[in-house]
Amino acid sequence: MIKVNSLSFKIEGNEILKSINLQISPGEIHVIAGQNGCGKSTLLKHLSRFLPPQKGEISLNDKLIQNFSLTDWTKNTTVISQQIPLAFPFSVRQIVAMGRYPHYSWQPSNLDLEIIDLALSRFNLNELENRNFQTLSGGEKQRVLFAKMLAQIDDQEAPLLLLDEPLNALDVHFQIQLMSFLKQFVSKKPTTYCIVILHDIHTICKYADAITFLRNGEVLVTGKKEEVLNSNFLEVTYDTKFQEVQTPHGRVFIY
Amino acid sequence: MKESKVYLLLCIVLLGSTIVALLFGATHYSLSDIANYVFSHESSYSMEKAIFFELRLPRVILTLIVGAILGITGFLLQSLFRNPIIEPGLIGISSGAAFGAALFTVFGSSVTWICLIGSAGSAIFGALLAMTFIVFFASSKGNKGSVVLLLTGIAINALFYSGVGMLTLVARDPQARSITFWNLGSFSGADWNQVVLMLFLFVPGLLLSFLLIRQLEALQLGEEQAFYLGFNPKKIRYSTLILASTMIAIATSFVGVIAFVGLVVPHLSRRLGKGNFSNVLFKCCFLGAIITTLADLLSRLIVSPAEVPLGIVTSLVGVPFFLWLLKQNVSYHD
Numbered sequence: 001m002i003k004v005n006s007l008s009f010k011i012e013g014n015e016i017l018k019s020i021n022l023q024i025s026p027g028e029i030h031v032i033a034g035q036n037g038c039g040k041s042t043l044l045k046h047l048s049r050f051l052p053p054q055k056g057e058i059s060l061n062d063k064l065i066q067n068f069s070l071t072d073w074t075k076n077t078t079v080i081s082q083q084i085p086l087a088f089p090f091s092v093r094q095i096v097a098m099g100r101y102p103h104y105s106w107q108p109s110n111l112d113l114e115i116i117d118l119a120l121s122r123f124n125l126n127e128l129e130n131r132n133f134q135t136l137s138g139g140e141k142q143r144v145l146f147a148k149m150l151a152q153i154d155d156q157e158a159p160l161l162l163l164d165e166p167l168n169a170l171d172v173h174f175q176i177q178l179m180s181f182l183k184q185f186v187s188k189k190p191t192t193y194c195i196v197i198l199h200d201i202h203t204i205c206k207y208a209d210a211i212t213f214l215r216n217g218e219v220l221v222t223g224k225k226e227e228v229l230n231s232n233f234l235e236v237t238y239d240t241k242f243q244e245v246q247t248p249h250g251r252v253f254i255y
Numbered sequence: 256m257k258e259s260k261v262y263l264l265l266c267i268v269l270l271g272s273t274i275v276a277l278l279f280g281a282t283h284y285s286l287s288d289i290a291n292y293v294f295s296h297e298s299s300y301s302m303e304k305a306i307f308f309e310l311r312l313p314r315v316i317l318t319l320i321v322g323a324i325l326g327i328t329g330f331l332l333q334s335l336f337r338n339p340i341i342e343p344g345l346i347g348i349s350s351g352a353a354f355g356a357a358l359f360t361v362f363g364s365s366v367t368w369i370c371l372i373g374s375a376g377s378a379i380f381g382a383l384l385a386m387t388f389i390v391f392f393a394s395s396k397g398n399k400g401s402v403v404l405l406l407t408g409i410a411i412n413a414l415f416y417s418g419v420g421m422l423t424l425v426a427r428d429p430q431a432r433s434i435t436f437w438n439l440g441s442f443s444g445a446d447w448n449q450v451v452l453m454l455f456l457f458v459p460g461l462l463l464s465f466l467l468i469r470q471l472e473a474l475q476l477g478e479e480q481a482f483y484l485g486f487n488p489k490k491i492r493y494s495t496l497i498l499a500s501t502m503i504a505i506a507t508s509f510v511g512v513i514a515f516v517g518l519v520v521p522h523l524s525r526r527l528g529k530g531n532f533s534n535v536l537f538k539c540c541f542l543g544a545i546i547t548t549l550a551d552l553l554s555r556l557i558v559s560p561a562e563v564p565l566g567i568v569t570s571l572v573g574v575p576f577f578l579w580l581l582k583q584n585v586s587y588h589d
């Protein structure tokens with residue numbers, strides 16, 4: 001269980017996170033949602049240990065996350081950030097192979113190479129493996145980043161997956177492909193923690209198991225999807241009118 | 256082209272450039288002359304032989320090593336700043352070293368501590384001082400990103416060049432001329448002591464650069480991603496800066512400021528074959544050595560028997576390349 005306890009964060013006098021309390025269970029897709037600038041990415045950066053807490057604490061199975069060695073932590077934790085700012089050419093294979101960096105110090109072992117190959121083929125990247133990453137389309141780039149993520153944690157017992165708006169600029173086909181992958185991965189390995197920042201209500205409705213709605217740096221509500229995904233919370237979160245509609249495929253929210 | 260073929264080509268060109276650089280200059284030699292000097296057991300003394308062993312040979316070896324060092328440092332800094340237009344001269348390291356060495360030229364005989372650390376020590380002091388300023392100012396507001404680091408470097412560069420200008424003003428005539436000449440770079444003072452010292456710097460420098468390769472590769476995905484791959488971005492930044500500053504400072508203290516080699520070489524290396532960082536680093540060694548050796552040869556030949564300062568030759572070639580580069584689609588990110 002991941003527990004966030006009274007986490008606060010200030011930058012240049014602005015309170016970005018205000019006493020955040022939440023719990024995240026393994027084996028489910030936990031979505032963090034809220035308006036732009038409400039502190040979602042900052043919260044994710046704390047969960048990934050990139051930002052140390054100024055106030056409050058985060059623990060994983062009752063151990064403070066900063067007490068894990070960085071090597072152990074990065075072997076188990078993988079993050080997909082919003083942007084990859086490459087200034088120099090890298091092949092698809094090189095990017096995916098970087099996912100194994102926390103696991104070896106000089107040369108990759110045969111197991112590392114096997115995992116890299118598996119990750120490439122899992123996302124149908126074999127034919128693209130020598131292509132320059134910068135020349136790929138948005139969807140292809142995102143597949144490469146997912147493959148890198150998989151390469152980093154595929155052989156770990158209890159991985160932690162943190163994804164910051166991984167579906168941005170992707171068409172519906174790729175959105176379904178990548179979210180189904182996450183769903184499958186988590187159900188196959190129920191010890192996985194998977195925390196995803198998402199904007200699209202329809203995707204949240206379809207794939208989330210648990211949701212935390214943030215508003216102005218505070219937790220508006222957190223809990224199982226069935227308990228917290230309703231028009232009332234959506235309206236307060238996004239300052240927009242929502243209407244819940246029942247369809248043969250389940251609930252949808254229109255605005 | 257296959258990697259093995261690229262390396263074979265680089266070896267051939269390096270060998271060719273070295274031989275040509277050994278043969279031509281104010282005194283021309285033939286291959287048979289050189290073979291005679293090297294393999295003959297006669298101990299007869301001749302002026303040409305002395306010139307070859309005491310001036311030409313150490314000079315060419317020094318150009319090879321310094322060229323390789325310029326290539327490596329250019330590559331390290333471009334990778335660190337994730338910016339293809341960076342070179343040691345642009346971010347204050349060279350000017351810091353130039354300031355330190357100019358301090359030695361002007362005050363070396365009168366101020367004890369400067370005299371004690373010598374020209375190389377004084378240049379390292381200057382480069383590290385520049386680097387300390389850069390690191391201090393770039394991180395004092397909590398923003399430790401590459402953009403701030405780069406902008407601070409440019410400002411520090413201007414500051415130290417003003418310092419060198421001031422020292423030129425207070426210097427007596429021969430000192431001032433030596434600072435000016437030295438600011439434009441020259442291998443004319445090369446000797447065996449410098450060769451040995453540079454070799455002792457080059458070998459560990461190259462090894463340490465290889466140790467940084469994976470970290471610099473990870474840094475290309477951004478500081479955040481480098482952290483997620485198990486590396487400390489702050490550590491990468493400081494160790495790369497210290498390594499590059501030390502190498503460039505010692506090289507600068509012997510041969511002056513040589514512009515544009517550190518900029519051009521990593522670009523050419525990236526265009527030769529695969530983008531794997533270890534390969535690029537290796538190619539930077541070869542290409543740096545080749546280009547510097549050929550530039551030095553040109554500087555000796557253009558107005559022979561006089562010499563054109565090396566910096567003028569490298570700038571004449573480097574500036575058009577730099578301008579061409581700016582016209583290309585150069586991406587810059589933080």
